[in-house]
Amino acid sequence: MKGWWWKVLAVVLLLIASIAALRVPLAPGILNVSKLSLSPGPAELVITGYSTRFDDATQVLIANGGQYLCASRTKAIDATHLNAYFEVPAGMRDDSSYVIADGMAFDTPLYTDSLGSGMADNGCAAPAPRTKAFLFPNLNRLDESIRNLFFHVPMWFAMIALMGISVYHSIRTLASNSLEQDRKAASAVHVGLVFCALGLVTGALWARSTWGDFWTSDVKLNGAAVTALIYLAYLVLRGSIADPYKRARLAGIYNIFAFVLLVLFLFVVPRLNAVDSLHPGNGGNSGFNDLDLDNRLRVVFYPAVLGWILLGAWMCELRDRAARAAEHLDR
Numbered sequence: 001m002k003g004w005w006w007k008v009l010a011v012v013l014l015l016i017a018s019i020a021a022l023r024v025p026l027a028p029g030i031l032n033v034s035k036l037s038l039s040p041g042p043a044e045l046v047i048t049g050y051s052t053r054f055d056d057a058t059q060v061l062i063a064n065g066g067q068y069l070c071a072s073r074t075k076a077i078d079a080t081h082l083n084a085y086f087e088v089p090a091g092m093r094d095d096s097s098y099v100i101a102d103g104m105a106f107d108t109p110l111y112t113d114s115l116g117s118g119m120a121d122n123g124c125a126a127p128a129p130r131t132k133a134f135l136f137p138n139l140n141r142l143d144e145s146i147r148n149l150f151f152h153v154p155m156w157f158a159m160i161a162l163m164g165i166s167v168y169h170s171i172r173t174l175a176s177n178s179l180e181q182d183r184k185a186a187s188a189v190h191v192g193l194v195f196c197a198l199g200l201v202t203g204a205l206w207a208r209s210t211w212g213d214f215w216t217s218d219v220k221l222n223g224a225a226v227t228a229l230i231y232l233a234y235l236v237l238r239g240s241i242a243d244p245y246k247r248a249r250l251a252g253i254y255n256i257f258a259f260v261l262l263v264l265f266l267f268v269v270p271r272l273n274a275v276d277s278l279h280p281g282n283g284g285n286s287g288f289n290d291l292d293l294d295n296r297l298r299v300v301f302y303p304a305v306l307g308w309i310l311l312g313a314w315m316c317e318l319r320d321r322a323a324r325a326a327e328h329l330d331r
Contacts, residue, residue, distance in 0.1 A: 007314050013307030019152035020300045028052045033053050033099050036113040038062070040090040043320040047082045047101050050138060060084040060101045061124055064112060068100075070124035073242030091116025103130040107140060137294055145209040149293075150300055152202035154308040156224075156287040160262070160300025161309045162192035162316060163231070169261040170252035182248035183327075185255060186238060189231055191312055196228050211278055220279045223265030230258050 034046035047060065060071040060082065071084040082101065092117070096109035136146060166188035173181040203221070204214040215221060234254055241247035271277060293301065 006310055010314060011308050012241055013303045014311060017150055017300050017304035017307055021147050021304070022311055024134065024136050025131075026138045026144065026298070027135035028102070028104060029140070030099065030104050032100060033106050033110070033141060034107070035110060037113070038088050038092075038097055040114045041084045043088050045084045045086070045099060047106075047216060049080045049082070049101065049104070050143070051080075051103075053079050054100065054102070058082055058102050059097070061125065062088075062097045062110075063100055063105070064097040065118060067093065067119050068124040068126060069119065071257030071258040089119050090114040091118065091120075093118040097188050103127050126307050134296060136296055141210060141284065143209075145206055146204045146297075147157070148202055148209075149297065150194065150304040152206055153301070155199040156266075157305050158196035158308040158312040159199055160194050160266070162188045162195065162312050163259055163262055165316065166192060166311070166316050167255050170255040173248050173252040175307060177245060179248055182244075182251065183323050184316075184320050185252065186235075187323055188316050189234055189255070190321055191315045191328060193228065193231055193235075193317070195308075196224070196231070197313055200224060200228065216278060218278045220266065220270040223269060227265050228262055233259055242297040274295060304306060 028049060028051045028240045030047060030052075032048040032051050035043065045060075047054075055075045056074055056076050058074055058076065060074050062069040069086060069088070073085050076083075077083065084101070085100075091114060092112050095112050095115060098109055099106045124275060139146060147277055155269045166185045169181045169185035169188065172178065203224070207216060207218075207221070208214045234251065237254055238247055238251050241250060
């Protein structure tokens with residue numbers, strides 16, 4: 001068992017994270033509200049929910065400037081569609097109102113006109129908090145695609161870790177002229193490119209779901225593609241040099257520069273404010289950790305990151321053993 005514990009840990013973490021990623025339900029949420037603005041007088045709102053259980057007794061209210069206006073009545077069309085009727089008073093405090101149904105707030109405000117000092121007597125209490133449960137957050141811009149967080153992002157973490165392992169072995173190759181270290185560096189790059197391909201595929205699927213296209217002109221997407229080409233060129237370089245010691249030295253030098261470019265294309269350039277990017281945390285955008293990643297997601301996300309990195313290290317070890325066996329057969 002000694003020496004296998006981290007491999008067992010990788011399997012356990014990936015099983016737990018993958019099952020949770022696919023099986024934990026999304027929290028109920030509001031997808032859409034029929035109106036974009038509110039004016040004094042009667043108002044009917046058609047509310048569309050997701051994973052909801054609307055009925056005629058569902059509490060619906062409008063929040064405005066610290067005050068609440070309750071619906072005069074509600075009528076459920078089905079479990080995910082609800083009609084709410086209001087008598088909107090004049091003189092509301094704020095020009096933005098928020099719809100809250102069954103304790104769930106719709107994150108897009110409704111423009112409100114005829115402002116004043118507020119409702120004289122709203123007669124409506126603050127909404128009751130929802131019962132806490134372990135559910136993934138329901139975010140309008142992500143919906144069910146949020147589950148890809150536990151696959152796409154950890155795969156990129158694993159790729160970066162493997163390329164870091166590779167450049168470590170390349171530095172040791174240049175220091176010792178060791179063909180064994182060179183073989184380990186190449187093995188890490190081979191496996192790292194597998195995770196790079198998986199990251200590009202899962203990223204394209206996520207982009208199609210959230211941005212409307214498999215590939216956009218996003219600087220981080222282009223940087224990832226260029227990074228993949230740089231490391232493919234590393235393999236081409238290795239295949240073009242017959243002398244093993246010369247190949248080890250040149251590949252080691254190239255690998256160091258390749259890793260520097262990886263850091264520049266994936267971490268530095270996309271974070272410049274002058275660069276436009278759709279990715280969270282890039283191009284001046286708020287980070288995913290700031291807006292979307294809450295504790296419910298972290299419980300699954302961090303084990304998934306560790307599990308994918310450990311799986312990559314295991315694959316790297318197997319790839320190196322296969323390369324070593326091939327060398328013995330060639331002798």
